[in-house]
Amino acid sequence: MKAFKVISPGPMTTIQDLGRFSFMDRGVPPSGTLDSFSCRVANTLVGNGHNCAVLETTFMGPSLEALCDMDIALTGADSNLTVNGNKVEGWRSHSVKSGDVIRIASASSGCRGYLALTGGIDVPVVMGSRSTFVRARIGGIEGRALIKGDILGRGPGSLLKQPRILPQELIPKYTREITLRAIPGPQDRAFREEMTVFFSSVYEVSAQTDRMGCRLKGHAVRHDPGAPRSIVTEATVPGNIQVPEDGLPIILLVEQTTGGYTKIATVISTDISLLAQALPGHKAAFERVSVERAHELYRGQMRLISTVTGLFD
Amino acid sequence: MTEAIHYEKPVFRVNGDSALLVEYGEGIDISINERVRAMTAVLGEKNLLGVKAVVPAYCSLAIIYDPCLVALDALMEDIERLEAARLSSPPSPPSIVEIPVCYGCDLGPDIKFVAEHTGLSEEQVVALHSSADYPIFMIGFTPGFCYLGGMDPRLKTPRRKTPRTAVPEGSVGIAESQTGMYPIESPGGWQIIGRTPLRLFAPERENPFLYRPGDIIRFRPVGKDEFLEIARKDKTDEGL
Numbered sequence: 145m146k147a148f149k150v151i152s153p154g155p156m157t158t159i160q161d162l163g164r165f166s167f168m169d170r171g172v173p174p175s176g177t178l179d180s181f182s183c184r185v186a187n188t189l190v191g192n193g194h195n196c197a198v199l200e201t202t203f204m205g206p207s208l209e210a211l212c213d214m215d216i217a218l219t220g221a222d223s224n225l226t227v228n229g230n231k232v233e234g235w236r237s238h239s240v241k242s243g244d245v246i247r248i249a250s251a252s253s254g255c256r257g258y259l260a261l262t263g264g265i266d267v268p269v270v271m272g273s274r275s276t277f278v279r280a281r282i283g284g285i286e287g288r289a290l291i292k293g294d295i296l297g298r299g300p301g302s303l304l305k306q307p308r309i310l311p312q313e314l315i316p317k318y319t320r321e322i323t324l325r326a327i328p329g330p331q332d333r334a335f336r337e338e339m340t341v342f343f344s345s346v347y348e349v350s351a352q353t354d355r356m357g358c359r360l361k362g363h364a365v366r367h368d369p370g371a372p373r374s375i376v377t378e379a380t381v382p383g384n385i386q387v388p389e390d391g392l393p394i395i396l397l398v399e400q401t402t403g404g405y406t407k408i409a410t411v412i413s414t415d416i417s418l419l420a421q422a423l424p425g426h427k428a429a430f431e432r433v434s435v436e437r438a439h440e441l442y443r444g445q446m447r448l449i450s451t452v453t454g455l456f457d
Numbered sequence: 458m459t460e461a462i463h464y465e466k467p468v469f470r471v472n473g474d475s476a477l478l479v480e481y482g483e484g485i486d487i488s489i490n491e492r493v494r495a496m497t498a499v500l501g502e503k504n505l506l507g508v509k510a511v512v513p514a515y516c517s518l519a520i521i522y523d524p525c526l527v528a529l530d531a532l533m534e535d536i537e538r539l540e541a542a543r544l545s546s547p548p549s550p551p552s553i554v555e556i557p558v559c560y561g562c563d564l565g566p567d568i569k570f571v572a573e574h575t576g577l578s579e580e581q582v583v584a585l586h587s588s589a590d591y592p593i594f595m596i597g598f599t600p601g602f603c604y605l606g607g608m609d610p611r612l613k614t615p616r617r618k619t620p621r622t623a624v625p626e627g628s629v630g631i632a633e634s635q636t637g638m639y640p641i642e643s644p645g646g647w648q649i650i651g652r653t654p655l656r657l658f659a660p661e662r663e664n665p666f667l668y669r670p671g672d673i674i675r676f677r678p679v680g681k682d683e684f685l686e687i688a689r690k691d692k693t694d695e696g697l
Contacts, residue, residue, distance in 0.1 A: 165521065168510040169497070170666050171596045270660050280600050280641050282660045330470040330478050376485060377597060377604065379512035379519030381476040402514060402597025410473030413524075438474035439524045446525050 146211040147261055147298035150290050154248065156202035159265050159284035159296075162195045163398065164273035173399045174382070175275035175283065178355060178420035179256055181316070181445065182220035186260035188453045189217035189237045189308045191301060196264025197274040199290075201257040203423070205248020206290060210240045214262040215304050221254030221318070221421060236309040254318040254421040263301030277399065308456045314448070316418075321346075321427040324395075324415045326385065327435050331406040334371035335387070341365075342408055343432045347393065351424040356399040357386075358419060360428065364391030365408060377404040383411035385430075395419060412438040414445045461486035461516075467496075467540060469533055470517075474524055479536055480517040487606060489516045490594050494671040498549065499539050505532070513670050514595045515604070551592070554668045556638070558587065558629050558651040558676045559684035565651035571614045571631060582650065583678050585609045591636065591674040601640030601658040601666050605674060608636045620646030627652045629676065654679075654688035 162183065163176025177183035177200055184194040199206070205223050218225045218234045225232050226247045232238055234257075240246060248257055267274050267284055276284030285294055328339060335342065347362035365387045367373055373389060380386075384396040386405040395411055396403070397420075411419060412433065422428060433441075461484025470478040479496065482489035497513040500520065507527030512519040522532060560583045561568045572579045591605040613634045621644065624630070628639045630647030639645060640657035659665050668674065679687070 165510045167600070167665065168512045168521065169596065169670060170600060171598060171602050172600045271665060279643075280658070280660070327471060327473055330472045376483065376515045377595065378478065378514040378517050379472075379476070379597075381473050381519065381521065383473045401512060402595065407472075412474050435471050435474055435529060439529070442474055442524050 145263075145266075145298055145300075146295055147214060147265070148208040148246075148296040149211055150292055150294040150296070151207040151209055151245070153290040153292055153294070154201050154204045154206040157206050157290045158200050158276040158278070159197050159267055159290075160200045160275045161197045161264075161273055164271055164275055164277070164283070166272040168379075168401050171401055172271060172280070173277065173401050175273065175277040175355075175398050177258060178397060179220050179258065179417040181414075181417040181449070182256075182258040183260075184449050185235070185310060185452060186217045186219040186258040187264070188449070188456065189219070189235070189310065190215045190260045190262050191304055191308070191456070192260060192262070192264050194449070196260065196299065197267065198265065199257075199259040201248055201259070203255055204250045205257050205259070207245065207247045208296075210242055210244040210246060211295070212298070213239070213241050213303065214298060215239050216246065216259060216261045217308070218248065218257055218259050219310075220257040221251035223251045223254075223257040224249035235315050237304055237307045239303065239307070255423050256420050261298055262303060263299035266297035266299045279399065310452065311455075314452065316421075318418075318421045320425075321429075322418055322422055323429050323431050324411045324419055325433045325438065325441070326383070326409040326411045326415075326430045327433060327438055328409045329407070330410070331375060332408065334367050334406045335365065335408045337368050338365050339408070342393075343430050346427050346429045349422045349424050349426045349428055353424060354399075355397050357397055358395040358422070360393045360395070362392070365393060366391060367406065371406075373406065374404045375406055377402050380407075381410065383413065383416055385409045385411065412441060414438070414441045460484065461489055463489055467492075467536070469536075471529075472519060475522060477520045477522065477529065477532060477536075478517050479520065482516045485515050485594065485606070487592060490592075493518050495543055496536070496540065497670070499543050503539065505535055507532075514597070552668070552672045553590075553675060554672050555675050555677050556629075556653050556655060556667075557679040557683065557687055558653050559679050559681055560586070560651035562681065564681075564684070565629070565649055567617070567630070567648035568650040571612065571648050571650055574614045575611060577611065582612065585612055586636065586650065587676045587678050591676075593668060593670050593672050593674060595670050599639075599641050599643055603637055603668070603674065605636055608634060610634060612636070614648050616646040617648060620644055621649075624649060625652065627654065627657065629653060652684070654684045654691060656691055
């Protein structure tokens, strides 16, 4: 079923689900939504499973013409959503009719918005996922960001009997200063002298940030004397904080599977969603946590999402 | 290159809250890599609950797991148990994957530079490059990009001073003591000596790749006519 016609695409709007994990051993990165929390909630608010494909917007969203009746929900960045010019709230479902014009303007807080619709966006599953990976031109529509004139289909799904509204207290607040919790390693042994300094430094998110990684400005981390500057190439994961030759950390996101730089620490999964909402110029500090604590937090976030899902069943 | 260090028992390293690195040593070494691949194969068969992916590299593998489905301690115990069991069974022999390559001409514009740099003739470059067995140590960087071992040291050539902004899909190149193929068009500084007509990454196919880590690559020289013939077939037959 046709769902949307793209009137204007926004600077970087892509179709994403929760990611592609079946060919990581062949160099295919996971891709998927950067803020998976917002993706899961958006899908829940329109009655979908968590892995249905959504639109991920980057600062500015698209204008879309609805081509059928459906429910939509926008989560993530506070993006000034309008339906036929009337401002409507995020983090809740809206019933839209064929012919309605949905516009996602620039974000007043946060960076990435997630638009879910009844049944999810229907594009072919490529290697186990609908996620767009532009560099290899796979997923989404022809492996690229949306362009004007694209027609997006939707999967089967029934319309809601009543709107779903996320309780106010569960809506994340995005601020200009964030603290990212991180686990030291895997190459913490190369930074014994700098670890404390790293965890007490405040960095700035630079403009060189995309879905592959987020470059930081601030204290240049030094390797311990005698410690190798690079390692034999090994697998990387989202959240790995690489320290290249110039010492300025790069937090890897979802479009890389291997690398040869040393990694001082790794941002916990729960906080990647927070990082996904940071804009260039925002401040980021790191707080050291244990892997056990990170697991508690992850399970806590997943429990919260199942609670949210349960609210509407 | 410094000598590789073999660990008697694998070392676990926490890699964030959703990945565990299992290291078998340090350095680029075929016997360390064989242990990595053997464990990767075992994990592929066992399909442990909560394991989303296993990514082998030169001397370690990363196990990507879901912390809601598996506890880290339990995962490490499983690996230790599997490691002990694995030692009694011999590894399966590698598959040999033949890659046709049209060397030189407009498809391998840097072959002349490689010949000049190495003091070999272009024919010798082709003969040496296509007579070796290249084990795939790992795949990364882009989909299907192989880190290959086994290149004849006489072919060693530095990267181009100025990288190309777009190296065509299928290009075969040399960088220092490494050789490799570009499965998708990407920027790159490797000396391009030829091109394969095969699609190394075909996402619409059930198996999008022709090889996996541990396989052995052999390059077979083909002329331009055969190159075009294979390219035409590979497109129309949906490959293999």
